[in-house]
Amino acid sequence: MLAMETPLLRQLLDALGPSLLRPLPARGEAAVPVSGTVVYERRVPLPPARDAVLLAVGVGTAGDEAEDLVRRAAEAGYACVVIKRFGEPAAELEAVAERAGITLLAADEAVGWHHLDAMISSALATAARPADAASPAVGDLFALANAIAGMVGGATAIEDPHRRILAYSTLPDQPIDQGRRQGILGLQVPDAPAYDEQYAALARSHGVCRFPTHPSGLPRLGIAVRAGSELLGSIWVVDAESDLDAAAEQALRDAADIAALHLLAARTAADVARRHRADLLRRLLATPAGASVVAPQLGLSAGAPVAVAAFLVAPDEPDGAVAAHTAARLADLVGLHCEAHYGRHGCALIDGTVYALLPAGHAGSSHRELVADIARRAHGALRVRVHAGIGSLVGSLHSAATSREDADLVLRALADRPGDPGPCLVATIDEVRASATLAALSQTLSGHARMAQGLGPAISAHDVEHGTTYVGTIRAYLDANSDIPAASARLGVHPNTVRYRLSRAEEIFGFDLADPDERLVLWLQLRLRAAP
Known part of the structure; x- marks a missing residue:
């Protein structure tokens, strides 16, 4: 039996990269054993967890709560505490962690806690594999597909949850069928009802699925790739001779654990690139x-x-x-x-x-x-x-x-x-x-002095002081192109009511709606005053 390596914080940080998780303060002392993750919940007592990574969800970098949590985590045996800074200083919290003997880590604020939890768990699972179990560099999905094809024994494809083909193996002498050829050409699994049934079965399963029949001909092994409960994608291996045995299934299960970290890292890289492009667009527009x-x-x-x-x-x-x-x-x-x-x-x-x-x-x-x-x-x-x-x-x-x-x-x-x-x-x-x-x-x-003078503001002030509705009536009349029946329909009143209100407004404020200039300025004042 192969000895299992003990995961170290150094391996975790190398796998995830500094853009996702970095020590505070930055230094190279990462030879700390780590065993898993625990999500902090305020209303639940902090459980003891030897060498675990504590995700301090909802805890800032300043104040008594953060400092108390760091001390309690150190006493409970945790290896490190992960925080999100959101631009806040963390020097005092760093000093508390230093004195308590626990490592403080800062996570990318844009990455969700559930996503971070899944990535850390997958990275630790990969790091804990047998020491001689080689794995391609994180992010090299094509190298991973070739490695899986060699381990399991058949042509391999790695897909995302939307059936897009992210990578495929290129080892010689491994038979493929027409469906795989079409998928590789378009980097998308072809549509077919039989595929829907197989993907549904794969999503329900937490192990290897065998599909003796396939729309394109050759049998396959398939397995869903997950990080916790989150479906990240799937791996498909062609079983051309129907001779892939239990050892091949075990190899595919092991490969799914490794692939989870690769897919999460690829998704995180895409998120980082998307945020970079957003920053560029902000600069362009500004x-x-x-x-x-x-x-x-x-x-x-x-x-x-x-x-x-x-x-x-x-x-x-x-x-x-x-x-x-x-x-x-x-x-x-x-x-x-x-x-x-x-x-x-x-x-x-x-x-x-x-x-x-x-x-x-x-x-x-x-x-x-x-x-x-x-x-x-x-x-x-x-x-x-x-x-x-x-x-x-x-x-x-x-x-x-x-x-x-x-x-x-x-x-x-x-x-x-x-x-x-x-x-x-x-x-x-x-x-x-x-x-x-x-x-x-x-x-x-809106800031022009003359727009705040004259009829429009005077009529508006009169409405406020006396509870009248001259502004609404005049606007409805002008918006209806001086059509009294149309204005009365808009207001829900009798046409004679509109005529009376307009006549009274002309008497009170001393203007003539027949004057085109006066009508235009009044309409602008009333419309612009109500504009958003």
Whole structure:
């Protein structure tokens, strides 16, 4: 029997990388044995756990709670405590950990605790394998596929939960069938009802599944790859001669443990890359002059025509922490769909609004169709109303900020749209240009002194003081193009009531609605005063 290695903190840190988990303060003393993870819960007594990694969920870096937890963890035998700093200083907590004799680790704030728990568990499982069980470097999925093919004895494919083929083996003299050939060509498992049944069976199982028949011909072994309860993907091995025995099954089970860390690391690398592209898009929209520097990193030419789309959870949805969480999920959803259709050009969450860069080549109706589809999917997944606006197509990345301004104006126009909004509102700048122009005028003229003088403010003040409704009546009349029956229908009153109110307003405030200049200025004052 092969001796099992004792996992060390050094191995854990090497496997996960410094972007995910790093010691505080940074130093090389990582020869600390580690045995597993424990998630901290405030209302549950801290259990003793020799050499475990304590995930300090919800605990900051400052204050008595954090310091007390570090001391108690050291007394209970923990190897280290993992915190998230969120920009806070941690020098005092580091000193407490130093005195207590326990290692303090800082985790990437953007990585969920459940994700981090799964990655640490998989890394420790891999590190604890027999000392002579070689494994490819984390992240090299093609090398891993070849290693599995050699261990198990058949052509191997590694897939994600959506049946996309992430890697496949290339060892010679291992038979494959037509289904595998098609999958490799498109990096996607072909659609077939029989496949649906096999994947469903694999998802239910926690061991190796044998599939004697296969839509493409050759039998297979399959196993789901998991980190805890989370399904990360699957491994499939062709059993061409139907001779893969119990030893092959055991080898495939061992390979699934190793593959979990590889798949988690690959997903984390993708998350890091996505956040980097989001930072680049923020820079581009804030500082258009830097387009030449940012463009190559986004995979675009600085002279490429682009449009910017803006997505927003409807303003009347719940706010606070719930809204922030929903906006983050919306950003993830928009980013994934835009990457699938346009490539990895950037998606960013800025002040609650999700912005996506839409390159030319998909201009016109296809932009709108995709944005509308994303909005519908977001509504279905998040159960909130979503507004989406598409800015003008501009000639280069240097003008991307202009398209972003247009998209923002579209969102303002949609928010001010009367009537039942429905689950999703989507528009291009051309579809709401009049309303968007009014919104832009509101921004431009809101601080102008003359807009705060004259009839509009006087009528509004009178309504507040006397409880009258002259502002609403005049706006309805002007919006209806001086059509009294139409205005009365909007207000839900008799036409004679509208005539009386207009006559009284002219008497009280001394103006003439027949004067086109006076009517225009009054309409602007009343409309812009109510604009969002």
